[in-house]
Amino acid sequence: MTAESELLDRAQHTRLVVIGGGIGGLVAALQCAKVGIAVTVLEAADRPGGAIRAAEVAGLTVDAGAESYATRGGHVRALIDELGLTDAVVTPSAGRAWVHGLPGAAPLPAGGVLGIPANPWNDDVRRIIGWSGVWRAYLDRVRPPLTIGHERSLGKLVRSRMGAKVLDRLVAPVVAGVYSARPDDVDVEIAAPGLSTALTRTGSLSGAVSTLQGHRDLSKAPGAAVEGLDGGMSTLIDALVSRLRELGVEVRTGVRVDALARCESAWRLATTTTDADAPVEEELAADIVIVATDETAARALLAPEVPALADEQPAQPRIDVVTLVLDAAALDTAPRGTGVLAVPGTTQAKALTHSTAKWQWLAAQARSQHPHRHVVRVSFGAQGEAPATDGLSDDDVAALALAEASVLLGVALEPAQLVASHIERYAQSQPASVIGRRERMAAVREAVHRVPRVGVTGAWLAGTGLAQVVPDAIDEAEHVRRTALWAEQAQA
Numbered sequence: 001m002t003a004e005s006e007l008l009d010r011a012q013h014t015r016l017v018v019i020g021g022g023i024g025g026l027v028a029a030l031q032c033a034k035v036g037i038a039v040t041v042l043e044a045a046d047r048p049g050g051a052i053r054a055a056e057v058a059g060l061t062v063d064a065g066a067e068s069y070a071t072r073g074g075h076v077r078a079l080i081d082e083l084g085l086t087d088a089v090v091t092p093s094a095g096r097a098w099v100h101g102l103p104g105a106a107p108l109p110a111g112g113v114l115g116i117p118a119n120p121w122n123d124d125v126r127r128i129i130g131w132s133g134v135w136r137a138y139l140d141r142v143r144p145p146l147t148i149g150h151e152r153s154l155g156k157l158v159r160s161r162m163g164a165k166v167l168d169r170l171v172a173p174v175v176a177g178v179y180s181a182r183p184d185d186v187d188v189e190i191a192a193p194g195l196s197t198a199l200t201r202t203g204s205l206s207g208a209v210s211t212l213q214g215h216r217d218l219s220k221a222p223g224a225a226v227e228g229l230d231g232g233m234s235t236l237i238d239a240l241v242s243r244l245r246e247l248g249v250e251v252r253t254g255v256r257v258d259a260l261a262r263c264e265s266a267w268r269l270a271t272t273t274t275d276a277d278a279p280v281e282e283e284l285a286a287d288i289v290i291v292a293t294d295e296t297a298a299r300a301l302l303a304p305e306v307p308a309l310a311d312e313q314p315a316q317p318r319i320d321v322v323t324l325v326l327d328a329a330a331l332d333t334a335p336r337g338t339g340v341l342a343v344p345g346t347t348q349a350k351a352l353t354h355s356t357a358k359w360q361w362l363a364a365q366a367r368s369q370h371p372h373r374h375v376v377r378v379s380f381g382a383q384g385e386a387p388a389t390d391g392l393s394d395d396d397v398a399a400l401a402l403a404e405a406s407v408l409l410g411v412a413l414e415p416a417q418l419v420a421s422h423i424e425r426y427a428q429s430q431p432a433s434v435i436g437r438r439e440r441m442a443a444v445r446e447a448v449h450r451v452p453r454v455g456v457t458g459a460w461l462a463g464t465g466l467a468q469v470v471p472d473a474i475d476e477a478e479h480v481r482r483t484a485l486w487a488e489q490a491q492a
């Protein structure tokens with residue numbers, strides 16, 4: 001037997017189980033199946049995809065979770081191309097997002113980094129922060145650069161350099177929208193790589209933003225450039241699952257893994273089918289396991305092998321996304337562009353996306369049903385607080401979302417205009433940009449890697465968003481393959 005055929009034989013006789021069928025788990029499964037490993041994916045929900053999920057609302061298939069991906073890094077696009085979906089790639093409409101709660105509403109200024117303006121004197125900035133805010137922000141240019149460059153907290157940095165109005169009215173809504181976090185908790189270097197260095201060099205925060213814009217480093221900033229898929233992001237999950245099945249991967253849904261135990265060189269998985277009427281318990285065996293669940297489940301599954309993981313009880317605040325299908329001629333002109341970010345504390349909703357203003361493919365489908373049909377997504381909940389929808393019945397959630405949509409869109413929307421609504425609930429981990437989080441997650445990964453034949457991936461470690469999760473899953477699958485197969489082969 002040649003070395004290559006020996007490796008292939010070894011791979012084919014290796015049973016690898018991926019726990020969790022979100023994008024992270026499916027991508028990890030693909031990487032392993034491509035080299036011939038026998039892979040099974042176990043997903044607790046009744047469909048794969050995790051936070052990428054479609055919903056049927058009034059006959060329209062809409063994204064009820066992730067609706068786009070950041071183009072930075074090129075990893076998601078490479079996956080899309082590999083799966084033959086290149087022709088389905090779409091870009092959102094050019095309209096700007098708005099910010100609400102000034103009081104009133106205004107388009108979010110063009111450019112800027114996480115809402116920090118390069119020039120506070122610009123009309124679109126002044127409209128939001130007023131003359132007093134502009135003069136205060138201008139102090140940033142004239143203050144001596146003594147204390148700059150060393151502030152880790154984004155909120156503290158912006159407040160001290162440009163004042164509370166820039167922080168509260170521009171930066172806070174963007175940071176809440178992108179990270180569901182408060183600016184004070186966000187690490188400047190992670191959220192806006194290069195900003196601190198540019199600040200030290202130029203002597204002012206606005207100068208630093210200009211420098212980043214000039215160097216096109218903005219493409220690295222979250223939300224800078226996104227793409228979507230005609231038909232919605234769930235088509236990526238459908239394509240991934242078909243590819244996995246072609247490669248012989250078994251993707252089992254409705255199977256929750258309750259416990260993971262190492263038994264000599266194999267893993268034992270205690271599972272339960274999640275069919276409420278007839279739950280069935282089953283024990284499965286695997287040579288290698290990749291844990292690709294949310295943070296709470298991952299810590300519980302891995303704690304028997306890595307006890308330190310039980311030390312931290314993660315806060316996974318709930319985010320509720322309410323999709324409204326509306327017949328409203330007043331929305332035809334997209335009065336608030338592609339959507340609205342709320343100044344925290346001014347509304348009960350966190351943000352709104354006018355999906356049919358943002359995505360042409362969805363607008364065409366909606367219009368084919370009714371000339372003034374629109375899809376609007378209203379999201380509730382943020383780090384450290386329960387969503388305003390907490391404890392409400394579905395009807396009351398829909399009524400609240402409609403009322404919030406009226407406020408955010410600046411258009412009176414009546415209950416009679418609501419064709420249908422859909423509620424989707426999510427738990428989200430602390431964002432990777434929160435101060436200290438990256439170091440803690442690196443330590444978690446290191447501890448897990450000390451256990452042989454196990455890998456761990458997912459947004460809780462990689463950071464929220466497909467642009468983070470996809471490359472992390474690829475790297476983790478490669479790590480597991482290398483350490484569990486090739487290294488052991490080398491030792492043999």
Ligand SMILES: Cc1cc2nc3c(=O)[nH]c(=O)nc-3n(C[C@H](O)[C@H](O)[C@H](O)COP(=O)(O)OP(=O)(O)OC[C@H]3O[C@@H](n4cnc5c(N)ncnc54)[C@H](O)[C@@H]3O)c2cc1C
Pocket residue numbers: 019020021022023024025042043044045048049050051052064065066067068069070255256257258292293294297319321426428457458459460463464465466467469
């Ligand atoms: C409302 C919303 C909108 C978003 N919008 C965007 C966007 O537009 N662009 C973007 O890039 N990102 C977006 N994100 C973030 C992005 O969707 C996530 O970061 C990413 O999908 C997470 O993938 P994952 O595989 O790590 O986790 P998940 O998608 O959470 O998958 C984990 C899976 O593990 C399963 N599981 C958990 N426990 C077990 C168990 N014990 N046994 C078996 N299975 C288990 C779960 O059911 C789930 O399917 C959004 C997120 C949300 C919530």
